[in-house]
Amino acid sequence: MRKFLKYTGYTLLSLILLLLLYLGSAWVLSHLTVKAEANTAYQVPIYVKTSAVHTDLILPVKTELKDWSQSILYTNTRTGDTAFNFIAFGWGDKGFYLETPTWSDLKASTAFKAAFWLSSSAVHTNYLRKVKESKTCVKVELSNEQYQRLITFIQKSLQTTVTGQPIAISSAKSYGDHDAFYEATGKYSLFHTCNTWANNALKSCGQKACWWTPFSNGIEYQYEK
Template structure:
């Protein structure tokens, strides 16, 4: 068992070290996105509204418990349903859930957070991408969203500014939440690893910010 775990982590390190979209360069006149991490899980934050996309039509702030805040960004990620809904903290994670995900995988959910002026930090790293890349990113972020219906389920989040939505796909040890982030970046033409199963696999490709860039914001 220990050997299998070690091989998995080694494969993750190798896969994430192989670059995709190696010719990517930031566009100083482009759209600023944020790649965020909590150390275990990653997400991609984009402007709530822009000439290319009004995310309020897909993920309306009115779905949150506090729709009155002046939200400026929406952070989108994908993950395993039971882990998302039943583990508000990692101490809540059931060993049975872990074994099931390892053995057969699990159903997916979108986790969507509404943010107010997120400040750059070591865990919230901005990237400027071209508008063409941003349009590709929009399509990639929406690729696992089921057909929108009036009865689409909305599940309460961990706080007043986040919720969960049904998503297509199956979470597995290969297709992890962080690999979903990596695949989203790859589809948009943004440089990242060829396989990104861990949070560090994603963040290793996003340049850290300089101290002077750090600002003040809220989420």
């Protein structure tokens, strides 16, 4: 019994130390800034929207570079409404997205699979008529070249058919009337979360970002500065 208690104590202590190391690393690296590129042309507005746990990137539906409605089809939403100016993209764990509409629905098995690379991922899209700037919804201006890089990053995050169309998850229950889910590339984990994806997206198009962050407050911190 004494040996059992001893090893149990060591195990618990090790887990606590690992958790503290993870949280400490997240805090430090999310407060270190990847500086934005010098931008001589402000041509495409996007928005960085954070919540307590998640980050979305909001893009114009149509520009001269990309019409998202041609691949993220209105017909995949509940109403099929086409009167929108913006589209929000978020990447995350498929189990969280599809099986956890509220925190009260969260299962230990879903959280475990998400944390340790055992689940697949999905992209959540949501069409919006307008965007309201706030502390948690910050406007960022990109050049056309920077926006093209962001388009490429998002497209590479989506699984596609042989014809290049994103694969809608037809079995997914939408959150509202104007959103849909799509099969995604990559694995969610403690080290690559929805916020890590958004942070990497910002890096891809030369915008201010954290060195690394698993949490939304890291991105929010960078855009409060």
